[in-house]
Amino acid sequence: MTMAQKRSSTVLAVSVPPAAAEQFEQLAAAEGRNKSELFREMLRVYSGYRETRTFESLQRYGAAQARRLGVRDEQDVERLIDEARGT
Numbered sequence: 001m002t003m004a005q006k007r008s009s010t011v012l013a014v015s016v017p018p019a020a021a022e023q024f025e026q027l028a029a030a031e032g033r034n035k036s037e038l039f040r041e042m043l044r045v046y047s048g049y050r051e052t053r054t055f056e057s058l059q060r061y062g063a064a065q066a067r068r069l070g071v072r073d074e075q076d077v078e079r080l081i082d083e084a085r086g087t
Contacts, residue, residue, distance in 0.1 A: 009036075 016024070028038040071077060 012039075 024035065024038070028035050031038060033041070065071075069076075069080060071080065
């Protein structure tokens with residue numbers, strides 16, 4: 001590799017228990033992927049999981065607030081907006 005060429009990836013080192021390393025290698029083999037491909041897929045899936053978890057948390061918060069305010073339908077939402085605007 002020359003100085004003008006830049007690496008398009010970064011080597012990442014992590015420490016895991018031997019059993020986890022073996023499981024990771026077995027998963028990669030079962031999927032027919034190399035470890036880098038499997039790690040990227042796992043990262044993508046986990047990122048989606050975190051987004052879903054955040055969205056569900058916001059839904060629970062919103063539902064609790066709606067119950068607290070007595071919101072049952074869109075008319076209640078419109079009423080609260082009108083009250084907040086002073087109209």
